[in-house]
Amino acid sequence: MRRFLFALGTAVASLVVALPGALASGHADPGVTSKLVSIGGTFPLSGPASSYAPIPAGMKAYFSYVNAGGGGKGRGVNGRQISFTYLDDGYNPAQTVALTRQLVESNHVFAIVGSLGTSQNEAIQQYLNQQKVPQLYVSTGATEWGANNKQYPWTVGWQPDYQSESAVYGRYIAANMAGAKVGVLYQNDAFGKDYIAGLEVGLGASHKSQIVATRSSEPTDTSVTNQLLDLRRAGVDTLMIAELPGQTITAYATMAKIGWKPTNIFTTNVSATSTFLPTAVRLAGAAAVDGTITTEYQKDPNDPKWANDAGMKLYRAIMAKYLPGADPSNGNYAYGMAKAYTVVQALRAAGKNLTRESLMNAALHMNDKSNPFLLPGMVTKTNGSKDAFPISQQILARWQNGGFTTFGSLFDTRPKGL
């Protein structure tokens, strides 16, 4: 009996402690006041994709710049300071779910912005759309973000979509490499599979049979040796790599080790950047990496041709002021800043009376040519659920002598009829 009384006592005591904490809820959307807008996202600060950790730091640096009056339209956006909270999900979708719920339900953020990873964003998409919380400018180029906007109107992507990028490679192969035997090494999720789908489109019905083998890996795998041996055995001479930076570098190092150099290598633009490929060169030697083809859409901070570019000067100034000690040659900071620029544009366009709905409306009706961190001539453009692909221009680039050189011209790969 006494045990019972004790339990009852504990229960009552906890009630008494708990009740004063009662919260009153207002009517406006959470996370926004006349002085502040609070946004958040999840990023892999640790784990298999931790090389992307600079992205949220770059975003935050740009928000700090805008909060201090940068961009020339007063402090913050429409009088509101931007508060950006980012949490480490270790590239584990289960963590993404837990932390996103924490951001929405405990931190009461106004919108989830820039969360990174395809499976990670898939894991939270239904929840955020059910709760009508914007899932803004996800840091993944999976085609579904733009293609499924009717079903998930609270989600919008940002960068060029993977299927379109891969279709560019497919068309290039069909036009310039007749008889190539194509193999794909891809991450076993929607990110990796987009590249196979796009490649088939680009090659066209008559050339689809040129894909002789595809092999996948899990993000947590530490080796891709068996996959590469399989691809070599299948007679692949044109390899496409659709993997995270870590796996991509491992793939180059493994190819050098097993003495295999495919004639052509196409590598996803999420990994083939001047930030990651030098590591591949260090581990695998320049010969293994040279000739790699990818696409670009943002200004590469390592490219000397932007030395006197106003956008890149601004980038370096913001880096020096808000991220002293960080390495501005790491293009992930630039990616974060370019994205933050679009976020600020959307917040500005959403107006004084900022609601979750007005933000989505602004993000889905955008036509902006001013992003200083993207390549000249780039347009960030959306048109409701008819076209929910904000950035869709890109240019081919080839890795040679320790850097990328673009070739051909900027072209629009906006998916048509999706």
Added chain:
Amino acid sequence: VRSRVNSEFVGELLMRCALMLAVGLTVVFLPRAFDDYFNYRLALVGIYFISIVGLNVVTGYNGQLTLGHGAFMAFGAYATTVLTTEYGVSVYWTIPVAGLVTGVFGLLFGFPALRLSGVYLALATFGLAVSVPLVAKRASGWTGGSAGKVLPLPQSPIGSLSTNQWLSYLTWAIGACLYVAAWIVLRGRFGRAFRAVRDAPIAAVAAGLSLARIKTLAFAISAAYAGVAGALLAIAIAFVNPDTFPVSLSILLLTGAVVGGLGSLEGMLFGAVFIQFVPKWSESINNHAPTVMYGLILLGVLLVAPGGAAQVVSRLIVRLKQTFRPLYSRTSRSSPATQRSET
């Protein structure tokens, strides 16, 4: 004698129900007092409570050390996921099914595994904890691989409740029922058999008990509880992937059960709170703090109070009794005496 036993049973049953009612009341009022995220975490506490009540049946009452409880939760969670996403079954119906299926899985696993004992059984179950997530990664047709599967987040059928409040009520209602059920099983014939097998296996066999049968039964019950907990976890998070059930989950569950008090069902309340809040709290101190923290707490518990929180509480009650009994007994004894002298 018979009626005395019965009235004792009814009395104690009422007490247990009342304990759960008290917990229930707390759960009913707490969600209204805190923000919505707290409700979500409260639901998770309820899920861990169910899970370690089951763990306690096999480890606390039957004396079998298992390190694979998280794997059984995974099994239940995937049962719910597959039934909901592939066959369109309502999430609520999947809860008993997940419990049943996982119980049968536990039974089947128990047959060969329970020929092992002590550290060997621990290793076998540990193997289960390691392999289930790996199998789930490969069987991506059903499980979605590492990318996982998204479930529909249940909407509260009661309009005034938020989803998280509803989840919290749901898990605690099921938790209360399963707690009372566990208590009924453990206080009766089976519970006696479980404890006999734990404390004196040879004597138990001499008394006509089948060790294998009793152990397998305990294992199956425990697995069924984990299955229900796993199903509820899948429903509450609305997402399942192999990394939801890392090996460390099984260890965390065991830690929670030990800290709560092996052999005490009420202690599992404390254990569940421990599992939900201590890792988060210690993570806020340092990224690597949780593992160190479990180690320290576990050591501390084993040294100071091997019976866990339940033991600490009962010790406290004994101490209180000792403090207040002299007072109480003096007045009760002296009053008739004074009365007598007066008259």
